[in-house]
Amino acid sequence: MQKGPQMKLISLDALEPGKVLGRAIFNEKGTLLLGAGVAVTSRYLRRLKEMGYSAVYIEEKGYEDIEVKDVISDKTRIEAVSTISETFQTVRESSSSDRSGLDKNRVSNIADKIVDDLTGSDNKIMDLIDLKSFDNYTFLHSVNVSVLTVMVASNSGRFNTLDLRDMAMGSLLHDIGMAHVPIEVVQKQGRLTGAEFRLMKKHTQIGFEILQHKSSMKPVISCVPLQHQEYYNGTGYPNGLAQEKIHIYSRYTAIADVFDALTSDRCFKRRLPPHAALQYLSLGKSTHFDSELLKLFARHVATFPVGTTVMLNSGETAVVMKNNQEQMDRPLVRVLKSPDGKEVDKAYEVDLTSQTEYSIRDIVP
Ligand SMILES: [Fe+2]
Structure with missing residues (x-):
């Protein structure tokens, strides 16, 4: 074999x-x-x-044939990250009073590639955890938010390729306004003071200004930086918009933004595993998001991504092999250790969808 x-x-x-x-x-x-x-x-x-x-x-023994596939090519992801990193730098170097535009064509080219990769293959479930360092966080986050946003939106069947390209562009640049927020505030490890928080919140309007006025982008693109911090119940910023007043591209991006932030390591907090982040999104913050879109999101982002080691309710240790959209909490797993922690003689598979006496108790780090 x-x-x-x-x-x-x-x-x-x-x-x-x-x-x-x-x-x-x-x-x-x-x-x-x-x-x-x-x-x-x-x-x-x-x-x-x-x-x-x-x-x-x-790589690990017992994890044979467990392949974590990205939903876009490595080439596209790497190119997107370097494009965003350089775009932030260009914008940062333009004086904050000037806030000049950015290389629209370059960003739009990579936005198109992301959409082409996603729509060119049958990507239904995000099984990759996009691991980040403190230094590359902003750029990898921007790219992953765009990938998640477009992936979920493209699977909704409600948007054509041109819509998805605009959405990819807006979500890639959702935090571009951060380039003009003082770096001490952006990278601060502790709690922000009131004044610092007010500065940080300005990234939404600054981002809008850079895209709309300095780079002549369409309103549907520039609305994403402007509105991605609005909450569905009207308690977000900068304008306290509620429900359908928040553009649909911004509502999609807002969910991907918080999910990716929660599942990433930051200098001030450790990442949450996806199942905990999804729980946080659905329970704690249900007032902040469009619940229909949140449901759709949960159908496309793995609760227990492939390659995750889990403890079953039986006490056995297993690895997640394959997810299914209908029951994300009941994947196909391969059992590697018996309840006493000893390696089993021959690994065997359990399909939690049909073998309902089994469930996942926790993940094993
Ligand atoms: Fe933001």
Whole structure:
């Protein structure tokens, strides 16, 4: 039997030196830092932690044929990240009174590639956790928010390619206004003071201004930076818009924005696993989002992404192999350890959708 990829998502705290990386790690400029197949030494491990990573994908016995597929090509994702990183730099370097425009064609080219990748293949479920460092957060976040937004929207069947391209562009640039918020405020580790929070909130209007007035973009694009912090019940900012007054592109982006922020490591907090982030979105913050769109989002983002190690209610340890949209909390898993923690002689599969006596109790970091 041919061996496929073996991908295990593992917390760096649980990672022992010598394990081999399953996915490459790039910086925000698109430069390769550590390639797939590289053995993680204790020095690399320390460096990864310093950079702000809390988990990586590695190759692991028992995880054969477990492949974590991205919904866009690596090439598109890397190019998008470097485009956004350079766009932030261009905007930051223009004086804040001038706030000149950005290279619209360049961003629109990469927005189109994201849409082409997503609509060109049958991508129904996001199974990849987009791991980030502190330094590359803003740029990887911008790209992943765009990917999530367009992926969910394209599966809704409500938008044509041109709509999706506008949506991709708006969501890629949703935080561009941050380029003119003082860096001390953006990167502050503790709680923001009232004055700092007011400065930070301005990124919505600044972003709008850069896209609408300085870069002559369509209102449906520039409304995304302007409205992505509005809440469905009208308690968001900057204008306290409610429900359908918030443009649909902004409502899609708002959900992807919060989900990606929650599942990313920041200098002030550790990432949440997707199941906890989705719970947070649906229970704690249901007033903030369009609940119909939130339901749609939950059908396309894996609760337990492929490669996640889970503990079943039986006490057995298993790895998630395949998700199904109808019951995201009941994936197909491969059991690797018995309840006493011993490796099973022969790994076996359990389909939680049909074997209803089983359920997932927790994830194993
Ligand atoms: Fe924002």
